Amino acid sequence: MEALTRTARIPEEYSEHVDVLPEGDRSRCEIRCRDGKLSELCRWVRTRGFVFVGLIVEQEPEQWLLRYVFYPSQRSTDDGESSWVHVLVGERLSKTCFPSALEVIPGIDWHEREAEDLFGLTFEGHPKLGDFVLHDDAWQEGLAPMRKEFDAYATVRHREANPNWRPQRIVHASGAFAMPIGPIYSGVTESAHFILETVGEDVIRALPRFYYKHRAVEKIAEGRWPEDVMLLAERFNGISAFAHGLAFAQALEAIGNIEVPPRAVTLRAFLAELERLRHHVGLIHDICESTALTVAASQAAMLEEELLRLCGSLTGHRYLFGLIACGGLSRDFKDGELRSAVERAGGIVQRLAGLESNLIRTGSFLDRLEEVGIITDKEARAYGLVGPIARGSGLARDLRRVQPYLNYGQYTFDVPTENEGDGYARLRVLLAEVRAAMNIMGQALEALPEGPVRTRRVPGGPGAALGWAEAPLGAAFHWVRLDDEGRVSRYRIISPSFANWHAFYLAAEAFAFQDFPIILASFGLSVAENDR
Amino acid sequence: MANWVYSGLRLGVKSTHYPRAAEVTPGVTPGLPMGRPFRNGELGEVVDRCPTGALRRSERHVVVDHRRCVHCFRCVRGTDDPLHWQEGYEWARRASRAEAAASATLGEPLGAPFARSLHVRVVDAGDCGACLREVKQLSNPYYNLHRLGFFITPTPRQADVLLVVGPGTDQMRSALEKAYAAMPGPRRVLAVGTCALSGGVFGPSFMCSGGVGSIVPVDVEVPGNPPPPLAILHGLLVLAGRASEMSAGETRP
Numbered sequence: 001m002e003a004l005t006r007t008a009r010i011p012e013e014y015s016e017h018v019d020v021l022p023e024g025d026r027s028r029c030e031i032r033c034r035d036g037k038l039s040e041l042c043r044w045v046r047t048r049g050f051v052f053v054g055l056i057v058e059q060e061p062e063q064w065l066l067r068y069v070f071y072p073s074q075r076s077t078d079d080g081e082s083s084w085v086h087v088l089v090g091e092r093l094s095k096t097c098f099p100s101a102l103e104v105i106p107g108i109d110w111h112e113r114e115a116e117d118l119f120g121l122t123f124e125g126h127p128k129l130g131d132f133v134l135h136d137d138a139w140q141e142g143l144a145p146m147r148k149e150f151d152a153y154a155t156v157r158h159r160e161a162n163p164n165w166r167p168q169r170i171v172h173a174s175g176a177f178a179m180p181i182g183p184i185y186s187g188v189t190e191s192a193h194f195i196l197e198t199v200g201e202d203v204i205r206a207l208p209r210f211y212y213k214h215r216a217v218e219k220i221a222e223g224r225w226p227e228d229v230m231l232l233a234e235r236f237n238g239i240s241a242f243a244h245g246l247a248f249a250q251a252l253e254a255i256g257n258i259e260v261p262p263r264a265v266t267l268r269a270f271l272a273e274l275e276r277l278r279h280h281v282g283l284i285h286d287i288c289e290s291t292a293l294t295v296a297a298s299q300a301a302m303l304e305e306e307l308l309r310l311c312g313s314l315t316g317h318r319y320l321f322g323l324i325a326c327g328g329l330s331r332d333f334k335d336g337e338l339r340s341a342v343e344r345a346g347g348i349v350q351r352l353a354g355l356e357s358n359l360i361r362t363g364s365f366l367d368r369l370e371e372v373g374i375i376t377d378k379e380a381r382a383y384g385l386v387g388p389i390a391r392g393s394g395l396a397r398d399l400r401r402v403q404p405y406l407n408y409g410q411y412t413f414d415v416p417t418e419n420e421g422d423g424y425a426r427l428r429v430l431l432a433e434v435r436a437a438m439n440i441m442g443q444a445l446e447a448l449p450e451g452p453v454r455t456r457r458v459p460g461g462p463g464a465a466l467g468w469a470e471a472p473l474g475a476a477f478h479w480v481r482l483d484d485e486g487r488v489s490r491y492r493i494i495s496p497s498f499a500n501w502h503a504f505y506l507a508a509e510a511f512a513f514q515d516f517p518i519i520l521a522s523f524g525l526s527v528a529e530n531d532r
Numbered sequence: 533m534a535n536w537v538y539s540g541l542r543l544g545v546k547s548t549h550y551p552r553a554a555e556v557t558p559g560v561t562p563g564l565p566m567g568r569p570f571r572n573g574e575l576g577e578v579v580d581r582c583p584t585g586a587l588r589r590s591e592r593h594v595v596v597d598h599r600r601c602v603h604c605f606r607c608v609r610g611t612d613d614p615l616h617w618q619e620g621y622e623w624a625r626r627a628s629r630a631e632a633a634a635s636a637t638l639g640e641p642l643g644a645p646f647a648r649s650l651h652v653r654v655v656d657a658g659d660c661g662a663c664l665r666e667v668k669q670l671s672n673p674y675y676n677l678h679r680l681g682f683f684i685t686p687t688p689r690q691a692d693v694l695l696v697v698g699p700g701t702d703q704m705r706s707a708l709e710k711a712y713a714a715m716p717g718p719r720r721v722l723a724v725g726t727c728a729l730s731g732g733v734f735g736p737s738f739m740c741s742g743g744v745g746s747i748v749p750v751d752v753e754v755p756g757n758p759p760p761p762l763a764i765l766h767g768l769l770v771l772a773g774r775a776s777e778m779s780a781g782e783t784r785p
Contacts, residue, residue: 214702215735219737282665301671321757331605358539359534
């Protein structure tokens with residue numbers, strides 16, 4: 001009956017080309033696209049206010065299953081509209097060419113490039129495939145490591161390194177040259193490569209090249225038990241371990257229909273906000289450092305260290321590793337411990353406010369942040385940006401608000417936005433989010449019920465579900481499929497850094513060379529989170 | 533106009549007294565599990581809870597290999613038979629490898645000329661961000677590594693020590709080799725974090741080595757996932773010959 005009403009929502013011109021699948025539960029509506037109407041269907045889904053999440057490729061025994069995931073950007077009480085939409089394209093395994101949806105969804109660019117490298121699929125109409133995850137100068141063509149038949153633990157013979165290999169250049173003006181930066185560069189930085197193309201003083205473009213840090217997390221997860229994959233979920237991006245662990249745990253809990261005890265739900269929200277707080281203070285430290293304002297950088301670094309110590313003494317681990325578990329948390333906390341943690345964090349946030357009032361009265365600092373690394377509202381929307389970067393460009397998108405999980409629906413909090421889209425706007429968003437996180441921690445503590453913090457149920461297979469959480473850098477999605485035994489057979493992480501690095505080149509356009517570290521710091525993105 | 537000089541001075545001196553005195557502030561370290569004898573009647577069931585093989589049975593003891601511990605806390609939480617979890621951070625040890633015999637200098641301290649002027653190039657070989665963040669904390673006023681004569685340098689050509697974090701991903705291999713080759717001798721490699729020592733939860737696989745030791749010769753190893761700043765500091769002190777390594781006795785009872 002419900003499936004029927006959903007079919008009715010699909011306009012007549014498509015109804016012949018799609019099947020609405022009954023297997024989608026109340027949380028998702030699966031539409032199978034039959035004959036090449038993918039672009040039109042995706043366009044229609046987007047015009048209905050749905051936001052693109054990502055492309056999930058699965059290799060089933062008989063077919064390729066491409067899953068284009070969307071979620072509604074508005075909360076609605078109308079049941080049909082509030083469920084997520086999965087547009088599915090299935091093809092027999094021998095067919096490896098698919099239409100590209102890039103024209104309709106700019107944000108799908110890197111998803112298709114990744115699928116080309118890892119699954120050996122091609123996307124007709126995509127202008128630039130290859131040399132993405134697997135670098136062309138080292139790997140043989142046609143390796144496709146994510147295919148089921150590829151053994152993740154066998155040694156792969158590399159192609160002979162080509163000494164003449166050069167990155168692709170875009171600017172061909174007279175006197176133009178390219179400045180390569182990385183993968184090892186400046187002080188303590190994550191490994192990534194940037195090609196700065198310049199004709200002298202000003203840099204025209206900066207194109208990043210990633211995946212030096214690719215650890216093939218999604219591949220090595222296959223065949224492992226969920227509790228072992230949890231270690232990967234937490235550790236592939238250690239600086240937002242809790243948020244990713246949470247998204248993964250929620251996927252497992254959705255598969256097993258496991259209800260998490262109320263105390264664990266509230267504590268999870270508390271810890272997720274504590275992590276956001278610590279993470280953002282770290283980013284603020286990086287921004288101060290990038291502008292060479294040493295005293296401010298030291299002061300912010302001290303606050304970050306104090307928050308790390310707070311996390312360490314409260315939970316046992318400075319980066320909250322080992323806390324999240326399927327069905328709840330691995331340990332409980334005494335109310336007094338939590339109360340004193342909130343008090344200490346409150347003191348740190350207060351000192352951060354003091355630092356802020358000094359920063360906004362320092363002209364040399366503001367001069368370096370304002371009108372630097374601009375992302376417009378339109379660009380943010382088109383590229384489907386997430387997190388503080390989107391919010392700095394006026395796009396108030398926050399999963400805690402539009403697709404509430406845990407008990408975020410109960411808390412009152414702001415989703416801060418700024419409109420300028422420059423480095424300073426992003427800094428202000430970070431500062432406001434620190435205050436909001438503190439506020440939520442206080443509310444969670446007030447609302448904390450008694451009871452156990454974990455149910456001992458484990459998800460049985462088979463099944464698949466998407467878990468999500470608003471990680472410190474934005475929306476994180478974990479797609480998990482369990483096989484009959486209950487082992488993980490497909491794991492896909494769609495991370496906020498993956499979505500946002502894609503648009504980095506827009507912010508790094510026509511700028512002075514010395515602003516490059518500032519643009520990087522004000523983006524504050526994680527390479528590990530992108531590379532997986 | 534903000535008065536940064538005043539606001540900086542007003543905070544006073546925050547630096548830890550380590551290594552002159554132990555740092556005992558809560559939260560400076562995640563700690564590590566310690567080995568122990570089997571208790572009455574039990575067979576060391578706790579060993580089976582370890583997801584990375586860091587625990588094993590030896591005679592009637594549970595023995596911990598810290599090079600594999602990823603701080604999942606499964607040997608202390610949710611079990612009736614927990615291991616003892618020990619705070620502390622002086623975890624660095626000289627690498628014990630077969631090649632040690634071939635290379636006379638491996639693991640040897642750099643000696644007096646470097647004791648108070650040691651320049652470190654940090655290389656991220658696939659790190660999750662946490663180890664790198666802890667390395668970064670070394671420069672904050674609480675740890676202030678400059679007071680000990682250690683400096684982070686932007687180029688391997690001026691570096692005495694290559695500090696490597698991360699499991700050693702395949703696509704970082706050649707960059708890491710080049711960075712090591714560009715260093716003048718005498719040079720040392722400090723591997724920081726469980727991933728760099730044993731591959732951690734990631735390696736070995738087709739994309740990851742089982743520790744950076746297979747790419748560059750490691751002299752001193754700092755376990756921890758991530759090791760706290762004080763443990764990394766201890767690693768540097770061991771390299772410079774200014775502190776003694778963690779004794780093997782501490783990993784087994």
